[in-house]
Amino acid sequence: DGGITQSPKYLFRKEGQNVTLSCEQNLNHDAMYWYRQDPGQGLRLIYYSQIVNDFQKGDIAEGYSVSREKKESFPLTVTSAQKNPTAFYLCASRFRGRQPQHFGDGTRLSIL
Amino acid sequence: KNEVEQSPQNLTAQEGEFITINCSYSVGISALHWLQQHPGGGIVSLFMLSSGKKKHGRLIATINIQEKHSSLHITASHPRDSAVYICAARERDSNYQLIWGAGTKLIIKP
Numbered sequence: 001d002g003g004i005t006q007s008p009k010y011l012f013r014k015e016g017q018n019v020t021l022s023c024e025q026n027l028n029h030d031a032m033y034w035y036r037q038d039p040g041q042g043l044r045l046i047y048y049s050q051i052v053n054d055f056q057k058g059d060i061a062e063g064y065s066v067s068r069e070k071k072e073s074f075p076l077t078v079t080s081a082q083k084n085p086t087a088f089y090l091c092a093s094r095f096r097g098r099q100p101q102h103f104g105d106g107t108r109l110s111i112l
Numbered sequence: 113k114n115e116v117e118q119s120p121q122n123l124t125a126q127e128g129e130f131i132t133i134n135c136s137y138s139v140g141i142s143a144l145h146w147l148q149q150h151p152g153g154g155i156v157s158l159f160m161l162s163s164g165k166k167k168h169g170r171l172i173a174t175i176n177i178q179e180k181h182s183s184l185h186i187t188a189s190h191p192r193d194s195a196v197y198i199c200a201a202r203e204r205d206s207n208y209q210l211i212w213g214a215g216t217k218l219i220i221k222p
Contacts, residue, residue, distance in 0.1 A: 040214060041214055042198070042214045043198075043212040044212075045210075090153070098142075100157040101210070103147075103156070105152060106153035106154065
């Protein structure tokens with residue numbers, strides 16, 4: 001079945017460490033997105049990519065980095081520069097045109 | 113002030129009740145999305161609207177472009193409808209980026 005796979009579901013990080021969240025899709029979608037969700041707030045866009053080897057910053061890109069070397073994959077690295085990384089992270093993808101976004105099940109990141 | 117506002121923030125109702133969740137936006141949009149987030153965190157797209165009304169099973173979504181307002185209705189609500197419902201506006205000429213509401217947490221009691 002086609003879908004978006006985020007791994008791991010839960011992730012713990014020590015302060016000062018970088019950590020990478022995985023997002024893979026087999027939907028042949030062109031665009032991919034990373035969102036951060038905090039309690040009581042709407043989703044906030046971190047980075048997005050419309051095509052392979054290209055990506056743009058969203059509203060809260062500081063302290064994060066991404067790559068898009070393959071159409072299927074859009075990993076997000078939370079760097080030590082991100083001062084408050086504890087949150088729920090959602091990956092989404094979308095086919096071209098006016099299609100809605102499809103979401104993964106999310107990764108919950110916590111700081112030890 | 114948020115560009116997309118939902119009300120209520122929290123809603124608890126008894127099984128069988130008719131549910132209405134509201135979404136108001138202040139920007140020009142090309143479409144409005146309603147999504148459902150399950151307790152585990154996964155998000156499912158319910159509707160994408162640019163005008164009028166859409167229905168899927170017990171769910172109905174309406175939008176009034178002039179008033180910049182959309183509603184999501186659930187008829188004959190059931191405990192399995194318990195979730196967070198989120199509206200998101202696709203701003204006109206925004207390259208398909210979405211502006212997200214904070215969500216409405218719905219609990220349906222048996």
